[in-house]
Amino acid sequence: MKRMRQIVLTLLASMLALCSTARAEETVKIGILHSLTGTMAISETSLRDVVLMAVDEINASGGVMGKKIVPVVVDPASNWDLFAEKAKELLLKEQVSAVFGCWTSVSRKSVLPVFEANNGLLFYPVQYEGEEQSPNIFYTAATPNQQLIPAAEYLMSADGGAKKKFYLLGTDYVFPRTANKVLKAFLLSKGVPESAIVEEYTPFGHSDYQTIVGKIKEFSRSGDACVLSTINGDSNVPFYKEFANQGLKADKCPIMAFSVAEDELRSMETEKLVGHLAAWNYFQSIGTPENKKFVENFKAYCGKNKLPGGRARVTDDPIEAAYYGVYVWKAACEKAKSFDVPKVTEAVLGMEFDAPGGAKKMHAINHHTFKPVYIGEIKADGQFEVVWKSSGLVEPESFSHYLKK
16 A cells, blocks of 8 residues: 555656646746846836736747746846846756846946856847947947937037037946947047046945036036936936036036936936936837837736836836847747757847837847937926937947047
């Protein structure tokens, strides 16, 4: 009797193992690597949300090659070393087929060697400073020539106020410092004297901008100055608040932001920010039927899942880039008929695809994305009115020619 029970238990264990294996064969794992706590949660949480929305959509339409996507969500908590640990966990322990994540360049730099050493694949959805090209990363957002340079050109033009003085203010890490190196090289090449360019940095989470805004106020007395802001994370809230408190307005000294979009504006007093600018490759206000559907779907998803903000949530550039990154990966897997990283990578190169903001294209060589460029002006309702746009898709330049010797 005892032996019979052991046989039955063994058979049951085998059947459960077979069922588990069968279920595993019917699914494919992806990793979501975004800060859900800490200073960057203000921006990154929404990227987690929209990736999960894309997963739900794809699963509802049959999955990827008949397999349901299983998302594995981790929280690196705005801790750059923890990003590398979590990336390794996703690749080695969870054995995900691809990872969608990171925001700051320091987090991307932290995980890059992990992906390259372990043959992983990362889709990175945020504009950045360039000067990088990894075979294990696809960059679905902007390079400097698709954001920084058009923004500076606009401010120097008659439409942008013919600005002649530039205050480069950023958070003290890789993206702002390298971005400002590119911007400074560009401005100098256009004949702007070095005395008309100021560079300053604050740490992550910085909140006291009284002294810095006082310096900007003095710098802008001549009426021909602007701020090029690469402040990241929740520091933007006290910076814009202090700017308004000291009576500085967009008509005298506009702020051109490179890391403030509709999502960040949700936590600001936008009626005090009217007229300030941002350069992106997508805005929620793009009025195409495809984008209106995307916006409505995201609001509905946030409402249905009782996410903070519910249907009041907004879309923005990194949200769009994170969203279509999942669809690019899906299309590449189906084109390659494989989840194998080298085969999927090859399938992504040169791919043309439709995104909520319009048609886009992956570069055939450098792992970056052809994108349109828009400059938007903040409205009282927290949306942007597009005041300038490129004539078509702009080719990504992974290494800026302004920094070449």
